[in-house]
Amino acid sequence: METPIINLPNVFESDFNLPPKVCIVAPGPNGKGHYAQIPADFCVIAVAKAILNPEVRADIWMMTHSHQDWYAEADAGFEGVRIYSYDAAMRVLSSLSGRRIAITFKPHPDLLDPNGGSSIEGVIRYGGTIVGNAIQLAYNFGVTEILLCGADMSGDGYWDGTVNRERVHGNVWIAVSYLNPLLSWLMNQKHIRISTLSQTRLDVPAYRPSDRKAR
Numbered sequence: 001m002e003t004p005i006i007n008l009p010n011v012f013e014s015d016f017n018l019p020p021k022v023c024i025v026a027p028g029p030n031g032k033g034h035y036a037q038i039p040a041d042f043c044v045i046a047v048a049k050a051i052l053n054p055e056v057r058a059d060i061w062m063m064t065h066s067h068q069d070w071y072a073e074a075d076a077g078f079e080g081v082r083i084y085s086y087d088a089a090m091r092v093l094s095s096l097s098g099r100r101i102a103i104t105f106k107p108h109p110d111l112l113d114p115n116g117g118s119s120i121e122g123v124i125r126y127g128g129t130i131v132g133n134a135i136q137l138a139y140n141f142g143v144t145e146i147l148l149c150g151a152d153m154s155g156d157g158y159w160d161g162t163v164n165r166e167r168v169h170g171n172v173w174i175a176v177s178y179l180n181p182l183l184s185w186l187m188n189q190k191h192i193r194i195s196t197l198s199q200t201r202l203d204v205p206a207y208r209p210s211d212r213k214a215r
Helices: 048-052 071-077 086-091 129-140 175-188 209-214
Strands: 021-025 043-047 060-063 081-085 101-105 145-149 193-196
Touching: 021 129, 043 048, 043 129, 048 060, 048 071, 060 129, 081 086, 086 101, 129 145, 129 175, 175 193
Parallel strands: 021 043, 021 145, 043 060, 060 081, 081 101, 145 193
Antiparallel strands: none
């Protein structure tokens, strides 16, 4: 029997859409104790291993790697929309058929510019980790408010006490230097509201619910 051909749409050529407010939940340990503070009117994008967090109710799962030892469990347990990098999707293509809604993106060949000169119009660039990919996705689909949680950008631990043993990131991830210029541009030039529920090495303000009430 021939293997059926599975065509996964490119996110920029699909009918994918996002509401004005999103919360990007990453798997860093600083997120613990903050998940319940995610406002109910925010669409939740879980990135990487955060999809396995039982306290996070994700609407969307975004991935750029699909080889980790926890992937099979995550794959079996999530029924929502998935946004995969093209390479990650091709690695697990057979598992994406049928009931799963999967969309891909091909990253721009050039990384984010740490000097702030990269255009992200209609593209997603690497260099700012999966959190940076999710932020670029949100921008390109018209989001006006982005909330972060668990985007520590420090150390190698996860919220569940396990450790990423594939690399040693150090006290401050190098991705911070690529992502901060983009965040500054989004907040100051594009007037997108970006804040964080948990401690992070990124240059974004802490989320204050009182600010929402005042608007």
